[in-house]
Amino acid sequence: MRYIGRVLPTPDDWSTRHSVQATVQRTGALINVLTGDAPDGTAPAPAAVAEVLRAHGETGPPALSTEDVSEMRNAALLLREVFAAAHVDDAAAALNRLLLEHAGPVRLTSHGGSTPWHPHLDRADDGPWGEWFLTSSCLALTVLVWDRQRRPGGLCASPSCRNVFLAQGSGPERRYCSRRCATRERVAAHRRYHR
Numbered sequence: 001m002r003y004i005g006r007v008l009p010t011p012d013d014w015s016t017r018h019s020v021q022a023t024v025q026r027t028g029a030l031i032n033v034l035t036g037d038a039p040d041g042t043a044p045a046p047a048a049v050a051e052v053l054r055a056h057g058e059t060g061p062p063a064l065s066t067e068d069v070s071e072m073r074n075a076a077l078l079l080r081e082v083f084a085a086a087h088v089d090d091a092a093a094a095l096n097r098l099l100l101e102h103a104g105p106v107r108l109t110s111h112g113g114s115t116p117w118h119p120h121l122d123r124a125d126d127g128p129w130g131e132w133f134l135t136s137s138c139l140a141l142t143v144l145v146w147d148r149q150r151r152p153g154g155l156c157a158s159p160s161c162r163n164v165f166l167a168q169g170s171g172p173e174r175r176y177c178s179r180r181c182a183t184r185e186r187v188a189a190h191r192r193y194h195r
């Protein structure tokens with residue numbers, strides 16, 4: 001089961017946890033845990049990935065194997081191409097490539113009545129984690145591009161960071177994944193200038 005279970009406090013919560021915004025937030029967090037701190041090309045521990053899934057609404061400890069995490073990491077590396085796009089046109093082209101190569105036909109599921117009806121592009125509800133992660137992310141990013149007509153996010157401009165970030169609302173484009181990275185780079189630039 002890829003979605004939260006039956007214990008849902010409010011009807012609002014029920015639908016917001018399955019919103020496009022919630023899905024892309026989860027996509028960004030998963031890409032970062034799966035590829036952000038792995039310059040040596042190793043996958044993170046399954047527990048670290050499960051922790052992110054739980055933080056984004058998965059109830060109970062998802063049973064992830066190292067193979068599942070390895071597949072999810074491959075998916076994350078593909079999804080990074082969407083975030084590496086400098087312009088919405090390039091992000092759309094990257095998404096089209098991924099959809100063509102990895103997505104099945106659109107179908108609706110309620111996971112046996114335990115979630116609101118929502119679309120999936122993977123083949124089955126109990127399919128591989130990597131396929132689920134890649135297709136659910138592509139679907140949400142596609143809707144985001146459609147809705148906002150701008151690139152869905154970007155790669156952190158800090159050379160020592162590999163994180164992706166999501167564009168926020170209609171404000172100016174951000175360059176860093178976090179305040180921490182922005183501050184670090186501002187301090188580094190200041191030091192370079194005064195050397």
Ligand SMILES: [Zn+2]
Binds near residue numbers: 157163181
């Ligand atoms: Zn960063």
